[in-house]
Amino acid sequence: MSDLDxxxxxxxADESKILEGLNDSQKEAVSSPLCNALIIAGAGTGKTRVLxxxxxxxxxxxxxxxxxxxxxxxxxxxxxxxxxxxxxxxNANDTHHLWAxxxxxxxxxxxxxxxxxxxxxxxxxxxxxxxxxxxxKRIMLDLKMDIKEIKPSEFASRISSLKEKGMRADDFQxxxxxxxxxxxxxxxxxxKLALVYSAYERICNQENSVDFAEILLRTVELLRSNxxxxxxxxxxxxEILVDEFQDTNSIxxxxxxxxxxxxxxxxxxxxxxxxIYSWRGADYTNMKKFLNTFPDVHQYLLSLNYRxxxxxxxxxxxLIEKNFERVMLKNLKGNNGTGSLVSIFKCANNRVxxxxxxxxxxxxxxxxxxxxxxxxxxxxxxLSFGFEQALTKAKIPYVIYGGxxxxxxxxxxxxxxxxxxxxxxxxxxxxxxxxxxxxRKIGPxxxxxxxxxxxxxxxxxxxxxxxxxxxxxxxxxxxxxxTLYSKVSAFYNLYLELLSKKETMRLHEFVHHMLTLTGLYAxxxxxxxxxxxxxxxxxxxxxxxxxxxNVKEFEASVDQGEVSVDSENSAKVExxxxxxxxxxxxVSGGEINENGSAETMPFDCVNLMTIHASKGLExxxxxxxxxxxxxxxxxxxxxxxxxxxxxxxxxxxxxxxxAKEQLVxxxxxxxxxxxxxxxxxxxxxxxxxxxxxxxxxxxxxKIVTKI
DNA sequence: GGTATAACGATTTTT
DNA sequence: TCGTTATACC
Numbered sequence: 001m002s003d004l005d006x007x008x009x010x011x012x013a014d015e016s017k018i019l020e021g022l023n024d025s026q027k028e029a030v031s032s033p034l035c036n037a038l039i040i041a042g043a044g045t046g047k048t049r050v051l052x053x054x055x056x057x058x059x060x061x062x063x064x065x066x067x068x069x070x071x072x073x074x075x076x077x078x079x080x081x082x083x084x085x086x087x088x089x090x091n092a093n094d095t096h097h098l099w100a101x102x103x104x105x106x107x108x109x110x111x112x113x114x115x116x117x118x119x120x121x122x123x124x125x126x127x128x129x130x131x132x133x134x135x136x137k138r139i140m141l142d143l144k145m146d147i148k149e150i151k152p153s154e155f156a157s158r159i160s161s162l163k164e165k166g167m168r169a170d171d172f173q174x175x176x177x178x179x180x181x182x183x184x185x186x187x188x189x190x191x192k193l194a195l196v197y198s199a200y201e202r203i204c205n206q207e208n209s210v211d212f213a214e215i216l217l218r219t220v221e222l223l224r225s226n227x228x229x230x231x232x233x234x235x236x237x238x239e240i241l242v243d244e245f246q247d248t249n250s251i252x253x254x255x256x257x258x259x260x261x262x263x264x265x266x267x268x269x270x271x272x273x274x275x276i277y278s279w280r281g282a283d284y285t286n287m288k289k290f291l292n293t294f295p296d297v298h299q300y301l302l303s304l305n306y307r308x309x310x311x312x313x314x315x316x317x318x319l320i321e322k323n324f325e326r327v328m329l330k331n332l333k334g335n336n337g338t339g340s341l342v343s344i345f346k347c348a349n350n351r352v353x354x355x356x357x358x359x360x361x362x363x364x365x366x367x368x369x370x371x372x373x374x375x376x377x378x379x380x381x382x383l384s385f386g387f388e389q390a391l392t393k394a395k396i397p398y399v400i401y402g403g404x405x406x407x408x409x410x411x412x413x414x415x416x417x418x419x420x421x422x423x424x425x426x427x428x429x430x431x432x433x434x435x436x437x438x439x440r441k442i443g444p445x446x447x448x449x450x451x452x453x454x455x456x457x458x459x460x461x462x463x464x465x466x467x468x469x470x471x472x473x474x475x476x477x478x479x480x481x482x483t484l485y486s487k488v489s490a491f492y493n494l495y496l497e498l499l500s501k502k503e504t505m506r507l508h509e510f511v512h513h514m515l516t517l518t519g520l521y522a523x524x525x526x527x528x529x530x531x532x533x534x535x536x537x538x539x540x541x542x543x544x545x546x547x548x549x550n551v552k553e554f555e556a557s558v559d560q561g562e563v564s565v566d567s568e569n570s571a572k573v574e575x576x577x578x579x580x581x582x583x584x585x586x587v588s589g590g591e592i593n594e595n596g597s598a599e600t601m602p603f604d605c606v607n608l609m610t611i612h613a614s615k616g617l618e619x620x621x622x623x624x625x626x627x628x629x630x631x632x633x634x635x636x637x638x639x640x641x642x643x644x645x646x647x648x649x650x651x652x653x654x655x656x657x658x659a660k661e662q663l664v665x666x667x668x669x670x671x672x673x674x675x676x677x678x679x680x681x682x683x684x685x686x687x688x689x690x691x692x693x694x695x696x697x698x699x700x701x702k703i704v705t706k707i
Numbered sequence: 708g709g710t711a712t713a714a715c716g717a718t719t720t721t722t
Numbered sequence: 723t724c725g726t727t728a729t730a731c732c
Contacts, residue, residue, distance in 0.1 A: 074721070074722080075721065075722080076721090076722085102721085102722065103722080104721090104722045105722090126722090128722085129720095129721095129722085147728095148715090148728090211722095212721080212722045213722090215722080216722095247721095276719080277719085277720080277721085279718085279719070279720095280719085280720070280721080379718075379719075380717090380718055380719075381717095381718080381719085382717070382718090402720080439708065439709095441708095443708085585722085586722065587722090610718085610719060610720090611719080612718090612719045612720065613719085613720080631718095634718060634719080636718060651719080672723090673717095673723090674716090674717070674723055674724085675723040675724085676723085
């Protein structure tokens with residue numbers, strides 16, 4: 001046993017303290033024996049607290065070593081929160097050894113450690129959604145497909161969901177052949193998809209890049225096929241905990257079965273009533289599956305709600321009762337008293353709705369309510385516009401969650417593309433983005449010739465240029481190739497210079513240098529000027545500067561050891577730039593402020609967001625707007641799941657259960673949308689609730705008419 | 708290689 | 723309605 005291991009097993013917090021303040025059912029779950037367990041945790045019932053306490057309990061009571069525990073979440077935000085909360089109980093060493101991460105970073109860590117065995121070249125990069133779309137587009141154009149008929153993004157997302165079902169391109173091709181054989185018609189689209197998928201798979205391999213779904217699928221395949229590696233993980237992960245289990249898809253489920261060994265235990269926490277991502281592949285029936293397939297699953301139910309008043313919970317309970325496909329029926333009980341009645345604003349039209357909500361917020365503000373305690377939620381992003389206007393008019397500050405993300409901006413993506421080709425010269429997707437940006441007279445003709453060479457030699461475009469360079473320096477080179485090289489030589493020299501400079505300076509200095517040398521700074525500041533953008537207001541030039549700051553901040557956090565450079569299994573020390581690029585595609589935390597750090601609002605303001613984005617959050621005052629037919633439930637039929645009505649109901653349920661003290665539900669009888677005037681009226685969900693309380697004297701709501 | 712014009716299409720979103 | 727995007731055309 002090493003010194004580290006001794007430290008590792010030292011008890012950290014005393015047991016009574018961990019269980020202190022928990023209610024009986026929470027205590028039961030936290031102190032569960034070492035076994036497989038399913039915790040069904042209703043909204044606001046302290047699910048994260050139970051998970052955190054359980055981990056601490058495993059270490060202090062069962063003497064499980066921190067390094068033998070794996071906690072998995074869906075979002076980085078949730079992972080970060082969990083690590084922070086656990087960190088308050090554990091010593092630094094335990095916290096360091098514990099794996100508390102998203103599914104994707106967990107898998108990525110394994111893939112980095114076993115890159116070769118997984119069929120990857122170390123240093124592979126992650127292809128984000130934009131990159132994926134542009135690659136699919138490139139493929140479809142090459143295959144002479146009509147990208148108007150089928151949008152590349154449509155195929156891209158279908159490829160992702162195939163991967164999430166564990167289906168590879170050749171599996172899919174076989175299935176398509178079978179369908180073609182049995183059902184002669186209507187196979188056109190899927191035949192095309194099969195072609196695109198197989199080309200996509202091939203190019204990703206060539207370019208040494210993996211998309212999000214690939215990270216999971218490759219890990220599953222690695223563990224499936226390599227029993228030695230699988231056994232190491234089984235040995236290591238004795239206790240596995242999963243948050244938001246209702247959001248797992250089939251590949252994630254399989255991953256869990258592969259990570260858990262015969263002697264491991266899996267504890268999953270979830271709420272089927274809050275499953276709102278099935279359109280993205282999430283399958284809450286995994287909860288039932290878990291119960292039926294894992295051995296001896298203990299079940300725990302948390303239904304005491306610490307968040308909301310009983311009136312709010314009654315609304316939620318009444319609504320969700322209409323769902324038939326629930327895994328576990330639960331009725332949320334609160335301990336915060338009855339509270340005030342839920343208001344249903346019945347508005348003449350959307351303008352009235354917007355003004356009424358703004359007016360109500362104004363009066364809360366006048367009562368001294370903190371604006372950050374207020375949220376305006378809506379089903380669709382485009383509904384935010386009217387509320388923005390009304391709030392602006394009333395001079396009430398607000399933030400919108402989930403606008404355009406910093407790293408998705410064109411200028412940032414271009415800068416990153418330059419960085420990517422320096423780390424991974426096989427990344428043609430990145431190269432094609434910037435080979436002629438800023439313009440350097442490398443048009444489609446030149447690019448085509450380069451791609452012909454790269455196809456011939458089955459190498460990347462940069463490698464093709466390298467090859468050209470060598471060939472041209474030899475005496476009797478063909479004339480066409482000489483002229484071709486002369487057109488790209490300036491770019492090639494730039495590439496070489498960047499490559500060598502990269503090694504001589506600090507990363508953020510290098511990025512700054514790169515932006516100057518490539519001419520991106522000049523290019524974008526000119527563009528800003530042309531469009532009359534003031535230097536300050538979100539100019540692209542400024543954003544490039546923010547990128548440099550962000551890199552600087554990243555460097556500082558690496559120095560402080562905050563970013564885990566995995567020391568176990570893999571002895572390889574990652575290139576810092578690779579690490580940065582991976583980090584921002586996988587862990588980019590949304591908005592970034594002018595200092596390059598994760599954004600927190602410096603002043604008090606109202607929160608505007610979709611109901612989806614509000615999951616996991618809570619606010620004292622919540623307005624759910626546009627609670628109308630065709631909007632909620634949405635009139636659009638989902639492509640895959642046919643239970644869309646139940647999912648929409650769960651979505652409304654999630655919205656309602658965000659509110660702690662006061663809830664306003666509003667709808668408009670008439671709405672101008674996309675220039676057209678439409679009559680909509682109350683959501684069927686409102687009608688259902690009203691009907692349920694028809695003969696009741698104790699209605700949890702009141703209807704307020706606004707004209 | 709940049710600009711004008713037409714055409715399109717518009718749930719939800721994390722990794 | 724409004725923003726993005728592909729295409730045609732200098």
